[in-house]
Amino acid sequence: MPKSRNTSGMNLPAMTMEEVARDENLIRAFAEVARNRGAPGPDGQSIDDVRRHMDELLPVLSRNLVEGTYRPGMIRRVWIPKPGGGERGLGIPDVVDRWVQQAVHQVLSPHWEPTFHPSSHGFRPGRSCHTAIAEAKKHLEEGYEWVVDLDLEKFFDRVHWQRLVARLEQRIKDRRLIDLIWQMLKAKVVMPDGVVTSTGEGVPQGGPITPPTQLTNFAGARVSRGWTCGGGHRMGGSGERGPGQSVSGQMFSTTSFWRRWCAGHSRSESASSRLD
Numbered sequence: 001m002p003k004s005r006n007t008s009g010m011n012l013p014a015m016t017m018e019e020v021a022r023d024e025n026l027i028r029a030f031a032e033v034a035r036n037r038g039a040p041g042p043d044g045q046s047i048d049d050v051r052r053h054m055d056e057l058l059p060v061l062s063r064n065l066v067e068g069t070y071r072p073g074m075i076r077r078v079w080i081p082k083p084g085g086g087e088r089g090l091g092i093p094d095v096v097d098r099w100v101q102q103a104v105h106q107v108l109s110p111h112w113e114p115t116f117h118p119s120s121h122g123f124r125p126g127r128s129c130h131t132a133i134a135e136a137k138k139h140l141e142e143g144y145e146w147v148v149d150l151d152l153e154k155f156f157d158r159v160h161w162q163r164l165v166a167r168l169e170q171r172i173k174d175r176r177l178i179d180l181i182w183q184m185l186k187a188k189v190v191m192p193d194g195v196v197t198s199t200g201e202g203v204p205q206g207g208p209i210t211p212p213t214q215l216t217n218f219a220g221a222r223v224s225r226g227w228t229c230g231g232g233h234r235m236g237g238s239g240e241r242g243p244g245q246s247v248s249g250q251m252f253s254t255t256s257f258w259r260r261w262c263a264g265h266s267r268s269e270s271a272s273s274r275l276d
Contacts, residue, residue, distance in 0.1 A: 012110050012111055013025075013106075013107045013110060014107075015107060015108060015111060015171065015172045015173070015174060015177060016107075016174045016177065017065055017066055017068075017174055017176040017177050017180070018066060019107050020065060020100075020103050020104055020107050020177065021061075021062040021063075021065040021066045021103070022062075023058060023062065025103050025106055025107065026058060026061065026062060026099070026103050027058070028106065029099055029100075029102035029103035029105075029106055030050075030051075030054065030099050030102075032102050032106075032208075033047065033095065033098050033099050033102050033208070034047050034051065036208075038092065038095075038098070039092055040076075040092075040094070040095065041073065041074075041075065041076050041092050041093045041094035041095060041097065041098070042073060042074045042075070042076045042094060042190045043073060043094045045094065045095055045096070046095065047095050049095070050095045050096060050099070057096070061096070061099075061100070065100070065176075065180075066176075068176050068179065070100065070180070071183065072093065072094075072097045072100070072180075072183050072184050072187050073093070073094045073096075073097055073187070074094075074187055074188045074189065074190050074196065075091040075092060075093050075187050075188070075189050075190065075204055075206075075207075076091070076092040076093075076189075076190050077089055077090070077091060077092075077189050077190060077191050077192060078090050078092060078192065078206075079192070088205070089157075089205070090204075090205050090206035091187075091189060091204030091205060091206045091207060092206050092207070093187070093204070093206070093207045097184075097187075097207070098207050098208055100180075101184065101207050101208040102208040104177070104180065104181070104208075105208045108172075111171065113125070119135060121135070156202060156203055156205050157201070157202040158201055158202055159201060159202050159203045160201060161182075161185050161186075161200070161201060164185075164203075165178060165181065165182060165185075168181065184204075184207075185203065186198075187204070189204075
């Protein structure tokens, strides 16, 4: 059975909010979000909108994260067709929230990445469906002929929050970071018709936080190791790891970081003009 790589002695970032909120980490995170492009979240702000104000947003966001006052906004639900039929629900966070999720990802992922099964290829750096196919070809050349295809239906939608966070707490000791992940999990969802809903389980697919926290493989790792004990080869996919109005007519996007920052920024400018 393949063994997990030992992470001791490696130069890994500390799993603390200070590390997440470092300017260098946040700047690199925004660059990655911008590279991935993507549509606006519920607050309607695009990547270019946020980029134009980045110099002003950066210190405020960093301070809010360290002080524990940052609050994620809601998630916009969109439906996309699945290749085999049906639809898959994606959750699109606000750009600023994707920025924060990516910053968390960059701090957490190096700690968990080395522990994943060697044959897992989904949502991992330097791996893709192409590397999975290459490995499958190798197994065929070695004489293996049987393939068992397993899929856990609606697995992302059914991830148990308490069990997930309990596993994260085994390695993350900064309570602020755990609380932030809780808030991301509990973010309300804005449906296509404008209705705002809450969920009690599952993780959103569509933001950077799904792969970094590896919200699926903590459970899948045991299945992987049990399967390979029989002498076969386990090939994994994504298993490790990922303005509108409400029905009352009120803007739901006022809770986003962007809206709160804009409100504070406007008040500051108004106060400055009165002092001049």
